[in-house]
Amino acid sequence: MKKTSAGNFFEDFALGHIIHHATPRTVTAGDVALYQSLYGPRFAIQSSDQFARALGFERAPVDDLIAFHIVFGKTVPDISLNAIANLGYADCRFQTRVYPGDTLTARSEVIGLRETSSGKSGVVWVKTVGINQRAETVVSYVRWVMVRKRAAAVSRRPPVVPDLPDIAGDIHVPEGLDFSRWNFDLAGSPHRWGEYRAGERIDHMDGITIEEAEHMMATRLWQNTARVHFDQHAAEKSRFHRRLIYGGHIISLARAISFNGLANAGMIAAVNGGSHSNPTFAGDTIYAWSEVLARIEIPGRMDVGALRLRTVAAKDCPCADFPLRDGDGKYDPAIVLDLDYTVLVPR
């Protein structure tokens, strides 16, 4: 009996099927230091136990994106090893903060299936849930990918396409937090929630060049096994002749770069959607800009509000003039990420 897995093909997915993903993962201070060293974030909540405790956390939680990357990584061997394209995310909600010592596992439910007309592949929608050792949901999201069929054939199964929200569900502020104790000096910016307005655009200025060692170290840290990130020997025969960088690497870089302008946006409440509009490779220099899409009041809270943001990352293209789309409405070839997400900011 064959002991290795070549991953699931489109035919292997059944609606309603729940997949328990392998390799539970205890998060540690080592992961936090590596995240710091690979991306360079400066948000105070995740950087300082003292700062976090002053707000009501038990200590500094790990970056929200660490939880996302770990949960996402677990799904790769089952969901996307045979993916042709990662098509999108939706309704990603960070529900419980993760501290060093917590152990994460993940499971996914197949919630949509649609064959492509060619008969060679199909789109699979999964709802993935990451849980901690107390069975609390840490993060949940929907993702859809185009997956190869094992054998080309048209089955004429009726497509099932889930209804997905444009904006993630309820904004969750963890219990027991009081943002009125926010220290703006230590956080690095005086700008409160009320000072941001819809339509405002911010050039985050800094550029960071990516090296092969960095994106591979990051992607292995998340136990993500997608081959396109690691195997140059195979990549040489591929379309790009290069290892592709994990899209989440760009999200984390853009988020770290966004500190200059969004220093008080220390927590991500949700990711509403995102597009990896062009691939990135080692040697690319990533810049970013953001637009405030909406300022959202949180019911019952005068200490904290939410901002819905778009953060756009561009390669080899400083963002002083906010590049996005060309005249035909297509993404500019420099644009590598267009992320729609919601952050918490002290009022």
Place this chain on the structure above:
Amino acid sequence: MKKTSAGNFFEDFALGHIIHHATPRTVTAGDVALYQSLYGPRFAIQSSDQFARALGFERAPVDDLIAFHIVFGKTVPDISLNAIANLGYADCRFQTRVYPGDTLTARSEVIGLRETSSGKSGVVWVKTVGINQRAETVVSYVRWVMVRKRAAAVSRRPPVVPDLPDIAGDIHVPEGLDFSRWNFDLAGSPHRWGEYRAGERIDHMDGITIEEAEHMMATRLWQNTARVHFDQHAAEKSRFHRRLIYGGHIISLARAISFNGLANAGMIAAVNGGSHSNPTFAGDTIYAWSEVLARIEIPGRMDVGALRLRTVAAKDCPCADFPLRDGDGKYDPAIVLDLDYTVLVPR
């Protein structure tokens, strides 16, 4: 008096001499995260405190190879700084698991010496023992290296060559472990000990390309000071014109790659022998395959058995057809590791 050490030469080793190696090393969660990020292992025991505790561990032990690399690294300044070649290992046994917080030291006894006929060098056999802060043996092994003489001369000392076992001694299952509580879903494979048979071969499929920054970060993490790994300026005048990659780096990569096919082989009990048959350099892509050499019952245990494995790593050469030797019985030039070791697998 000269304060620096240029390492020991063949003349400096005396039979029965015990060398206490420098720099005790406390292992931490930081080492575990770096190991994760440099190699990408997914074995559940070392990844999850919860999974490990369910089996009877106090928490997730560190990867067995972390202990090996740290102990090996300590020996380099005393044993192999003037080595011409690392000739072999034998009888390597993992006897006590290492947890973050443990402090490792190492000592070596010279157990064999044989001059080469040229009079320019000699072979030194050492038995190395790594111990923890409770003076428990963590790992022990025999290693032999060809070491330069300070001055060419034939001393006609009779050679002393130790008798070494083909297979490492008793297989040690740590006390208090119960593998009947193994969670096959979380571990990532349904295949029990009894499903593997001698002669079975497994292509582990994945390839990982090595970068200079990665192998140097790993080798420094182990406080291994062998100059050939770090100094490109000197390497340019050497035979290969490149920095050589520490052989243990390839062992760890091959072990991580072997997860696909050996996901339940979560613990290494012993290394019986190994050959670094060709050098590796940054830019090489490592693939691996394994052969089951033997299925071994462990006396008194119905919950766990051992598999003696050969894992072979090849550079720039996918392993679907199990490359190993050419027609003359020599290693194929792509083969960079041929490791004979014993793992524990739930029954």
Place this chain on the structure above:
Amino acid sequence: MKKTSAGNFFEDFALGHIIHHATPRTVTAGDVALYQSLYGPRFAIQSSDQFARALGFERAPVDDLIAFHIVFGKTVPDISLNAIANLGYADCRFQTRVYPGDTLTARSEVIGLRETSSGKSGVVWVKTVGINQRAETVVSYVRWVMVRKRAAAVSRRPPVVPDLPDIAGDIHVPEGLDFSRWNFDLAGSPHRWGEYRAGERIDHMDGITIEEAEHMMATRLWQNTARVHFDQHAAEKSRFHRRLIYGGHIISLARAISFNGLANAGMIAAVNGGSHSNPTFAGDTIYAWSEVLARIEIPGRMDVGALRLRTVAAKDCPCADFPLRDGDGKYDPAIVLDLDYTVLVPR
């Protein structure tokens, strides 16, 4: 209102002004492991909890330079984002050891200002203090940098230039330490304080080549945001066409390399001054040598003494003949660091 900061210009600094730098930082075992992996130090105090406890530490403190780099990194966005040149350090004293779990913050006082005759820039002197969560001073130092003006203009303000000591103030031995319990075998060298003599020079022998990924990972770990280290796209249009390596990266490399010859110099008491005499780039191989400038008794201590050292780092230039200056007294182009500092050594 503009939310991003482009850093302070010369006009923004006022004598006596105190700047509270952003982003408090909790130091962890993850930082220690990354430091180990990026530089390869082997000093026993920082490597082993057991070794450190035997001397009276509560456990292994983190490397003194970790504290320096973190504190320095915090000052960059406020002090040197618009620096043309880092001109010097003085009177850097390590006053309280840092353990994993400690949280560091930093503040700087402007203690000197002098416009350059061109009217385009000025020199700013700051005294920076890093403190821990108990408000104890961890490290303090004076640094001066040449900073661009926002607009060229000569203001004819009288220059204020602080009086700085050639050698840092009182040597501080942390309370409760007893160096008579030093284990020379474990530390890796038999050489006591009394065996070093002023004028003695030591070639540290080893060379380490630097990779882009390494210096960027280090510099991000310290939350240092100076753009010249990270942005290859912008660097291509700059004078060197390359990313510049953070000077502190070279200090840490030279310090790690100096172990071979200075294994018992396990603690830095002070940095008296230093010069980054030439820039370094990825691909450079760093070598180092040291000279004993003075042997200093510590009042009331028979267990420990101090050595004032010069450690010189050279790129692509082994240091057997102690390179430093050319015939005109200028630094040899290979010299990248000339550091004057004081270490503690058991007597």
